[in-house]
Amino acid sequence: MEKRIAIFGAGGFGREVLQVIRDINAVQPAWSCVGFLVDPGFDCPSHVAGLPVLGGIDWLAANPDVWLVVAIGSSAGRRQVTERVRQHCPNRFATLVHPRAWLGDRVHLGEGTIVCAGALATTDIRIGDHVQVHVGCTIGHDAELRDFVTLTPRGCVSGNVLIHEGTDVGAGAVILPKCVLGHWSVVGAGAVVTRSLPDNVVAVGVPARVAKERQQGWQLSA
Known part of the structure; x- marks a missing residue:
């Protein structure tokens, strides 16, 4: 039914x-x-x-x-x-995976998460609640995307990456292995993140550098 x-x-x-x-x-x-x-x-x-x-x-x-x-x-x-x-509301949140996305056997998805067409996630990956994995994104082994992360089209997350809550990865951005992205930060479109980033920043460029800092808790009133 x-x-x-x-x-x-x-x-x-x-x-x-x-x-x-x-x-x-x-x-x-x-x-x-x-x-x-x-x-x-x-x-x-x-x-x-x-x-x-x-x-x-x-x-x-x-x-x-x-x-x-x-x-x-x-x-x-x-x-x-x-x-x-x-x-x-008592309503339940749906988790949606497009039939033309490919997820390995050891990929965990939280409630409310959406995985779009062409997305690829390999193995031993944890994706939290209400995450968006847009068209054509790739996620490598042992990566973790925590709640409310947004991975926009063609974003590339390498292995052993940790992306904390609420961070937005711009279209075509690349996160290199073992990088940690802080809470509620933004990685600009086309950026290449070669080292870890703190909370509440906007990082752009190749290699990505902090261009703007935001006040802690900015997302509560955005």
């Missing part, structure tokens, strides 16, 4: 997640997508990709049998929505 699911976030990545669900169903029917959820005041039409925009947290709380996936690209925004859902 197909489980009912809603997508929180009606932007571009929300539509990509809908395609992930449809591609999963094309292999083996698993989900019945009922529509999109957004926060009050978010500017979007009444229907997106042929499905209704149903409401927000209140709608979800009134429909406790509906599963949820949070399709917000911002790590900080995703965390805020997820925390509100946990506080006010």
Whole structure:
């Protein structure tokens, strides 16, 4: 029996997640997508990709049998929505893996995580809750991506890398082996990280260097 699911976030990545669900169903029917959820005041039409925009947290709380996936690209925004859902709703979070992603046998995925088409993860890898692994990303052996990490298209995580909570790795960025990326940092698109990075920084370039420091706790008000 197909489980009912809603997508929180009606932007571009929300539509990509809908395609992930449809591609999963094309292999083996698993989900019945009922529509999109957004926060009050978010500017979007009444229907997106042929499905209704149903409401927000209140709608979800009134429909406790509906599963949820949070399709917000911002790590900080995703965390805020997820925390509100946990506080006010009994709904369960779905973990979605595109059928054309390849995951080794010893890859652990947390709840609410999304793995898109073309992603590759080898072995002995831990991926936390509400992580996004976008199109064409690669993750090497013994890597760990903690909760709310965002790995955007073509990001390359080498073996024995640790990426702490909330860090965003830009498109085409490369993280070399044994690097540790701090909490709630950003690696710019195309950067090459050759050494570990601290918490709450923005790093860019080849090799990546810290270009900006953020105040601790910035993500709570982002």
